[in-house]
Amino acid sequence: MSEKFVIIGAGQAGAQAVQSLRSEGFTGSIAMVGDEAWPPYQRPPLSKAYLLGQLERPRLFLKSDAFYAEAGCELLLNTSATAIDRAGRTVALGDGRKLTYDKLLLTTGGRVRKLKCPGAELPGIFYLKTIADVDALQAAFVTGARIAIVGAGYIGLEVAAVGAKRGLRVTVFEAMDRVMARAVSPAMSDFFAAEHVRAGVTLKLNTGVEGFEGSGRVERIIAGGRKYDVDLVLVGIGVTGNDDLARAAGLACSDGIVVDRNARTSDPDIYAAGDCTRHHGREGIELRLECVQNAIDQAKHAALAMVGKPRDYSEVPWFWSDQYDLKLQIAGLARPTDTLVQRGDPAGRKFSVFHLRDGKIAAVEAVNAGQDYMIGRKLIAEGKAVEAARIADLSIPVKNLIG
Amino acid sequence: MKRAFKATFIEDNGVRHTIDVPEGWSLMEGAVKHLVPGIDADCGGACACATCQVYIDPDWAGKLAAKTDMEETMLDFAPLVQPNSRLSCQLRMTEALDGIVLRIPKQQH
Numbered sequence: 187m188s189e190k191f192v193i194i195g196a197g198q199a200g201a202q203a204v205q206s207l208r209s210e211g212f213t214g215s216i217a218m219v220g221d222e223a224w225p226p227y228q229r230p231p232l233s234k235a236y237l238l239g240q241l242e243r244p245r246l247f248l249k250s251d252a253f254y255a256e257a258g259c260e261l262l263l264n265t266s267a268t269a270i271d272r273a274g275r276t277v278a279l280g281d282g283r284k285l286t287y288d289k290l291l292l293t294t295g296g297r298v299r300k301l302k303c304p305g306a307e308l309p310g311i312f313y314l315k316t317i318a319d320v321d322a323l324q325a326a327f328v329t330g331a332r333i334a335i336v337g338a339g340y341i342g343l344e345v346a347a348v349g350a351k352r353g354l355r356v357t358v359f360e361a362m363d364r365v366m367a368r369a370v371s372p373a374m375s376d377f378f379a380a381e382h383v384r385a386g387v388t389l390k391l392n393t394g395v396e397g398f399e400g401s402g403r404v405e406r407i408i409a410g411g412r413k414y415d416v417d418l419v420l421v422g423i424g425v426t427g428n429d430d431l432a433r434a435a436g437l438a439c440s441d442g443i444v445v446d447r448n449a450r451t452s453d454p455d456i457y458a459a460g461d462c463t464r465h466h467g468r469e470g471i472e473l474r475l476e477c478v479q480n481a482i483d484q485a486k487h488a489a490l491a492m493v494g495k496p497r498d499y500s501e502v503p504w505f506w507s508d509q510y511d512l513k514l515q516i517a518g519l520a521r522p523t524d525t526l527v528q529r530g531d532p533a534g535r536k537f538s539v540f541h542l543r544d545g546k547i548a549a550v551e552a553v554n555a556g557q558d559y560m561i562g563r564k565l566i567a568e569g570k571a572v573e574a575a576r577i578a579d580l581s582i583p584v585k586n587l588i589g
Numbered sequence: 590m591k592r593a594f595k596a597t598f599i600e601d602n603g604v605r606h607t608i609d610v611p612e613g614w615s616l617m618e619g620a621v622k623h624l625v626p627g628i629d630a631d632c633g634g635a636c637a638c639a640t641c642q643v644y645i646d647p648d649w650a651g652k653l654a655a656k657t658d659m660e661e662t663m664l665d666f667a668p669l670v671q672p673n674s675r676l677s678c679q680l681r682m683t684e685a686l687d688g689i690v691l692r693i694p695k696q697q698h
Contacts, residue, residue: 228633230632230633231633245614245618247622248621248633249621249622249624250621250622250623250624252623252624253624256624478631478632478633479631482631504638506632513659554658554659555662556658556659556662556663557662557665560639560662560663560665560666561666564666585665
């Protein structure tokens with residue numbers, strides 16, 4: 187009898203899994219369940235080109251409808267999975283249906299962390315994770331509007347950049363002492379902070395948000411003990427992994443569904459991939475990643491394991507962000523104890539920061555310096571020793587860092 | 590409805606795929622939407638991954654916009670690069686490219 191695979195979650199990892207299962211020769215049935223109205227789409231452009239109006243909705247979709255038809259993948263959209271019965275090997279859906287499975291893949295992604303301060307439920311306070319979120323935001327995202335952005339992470343700063351371009355009056359509130367503190371080095375934070383200020387964005391660092399006020403709609407934000415008049419608010423304070431379904435089914439979870447190097451959960455017939463997983467990184471440290479790279483690569487590994495061809499996952503993570511005409515590209519995972527080496531001059535708006543650990547490159551952050559990024563990514567994977575002085579020396583082409 | 594123009598992708602094994610690409614879309618987007626095999630495009634068009642490489646047929650090379658520095662550097666690290674390599678996410682479909690022919694490398698990773 188033909189095997190039945192069910193994928194819960196119709197995002198980047200889910201789409202990749204369908205493609206990889208078929209390319210690895212799986213001939214059984216595939217059903218993919220998604221709680222949004224859309225088939226899998228790219229989320230990164232939502233806070234960039236899509237919000238800016240430079241990328242129309244049809245271009246967000248990762249695959250054409252024909253792809254799913256040809257792959258024989260049944261798409262069950264607008265419905266969520268409500269429970270997994272591991273003994274009976276069924277998944278219950280919100281619309282009352284039940285799907286049976288031989289193997290199950292969880293690609294449930296993440297959900298935005300919400301503010302809980304007074305007034306946080308007022309209309310006019312937006313979050314950004316889905317097409318629907320951006321479409322809702324667009325109506326208020328108009329030239330001249332005063333927008334308060336809570337959180338200077340990737341989402342907050344990308345929206346700030348789009349807002350500045352579209353003529354909104356942008357203020358960013360960040361509780362920590364620098365922007366993108368979780369993602370980049372202090373030098374990179376300082377560079378991006380200066381670029382935003384130059385574009386007319388007001389940055390309020392070390393400024394936690396205490397609440398919101400307004401009659402029927404947000405009119406003021408209270409932060410750092412002061413009140414600021416606003417027309418709308420965008421909150422970008424991070425994401426939590428959607429592990430509730432797995433947890434309720436008794437699978438091991440710890441801020442994310444715990445998986446091994448083959449993307450297998452604590453149930454040998456249930457796999458998980460993407461933002462929802464807690465996995466062993468290539469350095470042996472448990473982590474949960476929120477990025478396209480992990481969604482794609484872990485989904486590929488899950489598919490391989492599901493068809494009986496497991497391969498250990500140890501890919502180098504990579505990330506990117508577009509703000510104004512700046513392309514930030516990051517590879518590897520930095521640690522606070524790394525030695526930092528800068529290459530190039532931020533004043534030229536093209537430079538990189540290499541993170542050295544035990545004489546090897548552990549991570550690289552590059553602005554408008556694709557070559558530094560790509561070389562760095564390669565050297566991280568290869569784990570070869572590199573001299574700090576050579577990295578900083580622009581007379582040595584980055585290609586010749588080792589040698 | 591947007592105008593669309595033809596592009597032909599030829600796989601490494603010689604299989605040809607002639608598809609319609611809407612004006613303004615990248616050739617990568619056209620290939621992905623039409624299930625052309627061998628255009629991985631992991632990053633979705635952000636010029637961040639170099640997995641949508643194509644070889645441009647000589648007749649068409651002169652009709653393309655020049656490579657940006659970013660595309661150039663990303664291509665430096667793609668496998669199987671040739672002088673006529675481009676990243677298809679960086680090539681926008683225009684009327685001038687109607688009928689363009691592109692070959693797909695044996696692998697993108």
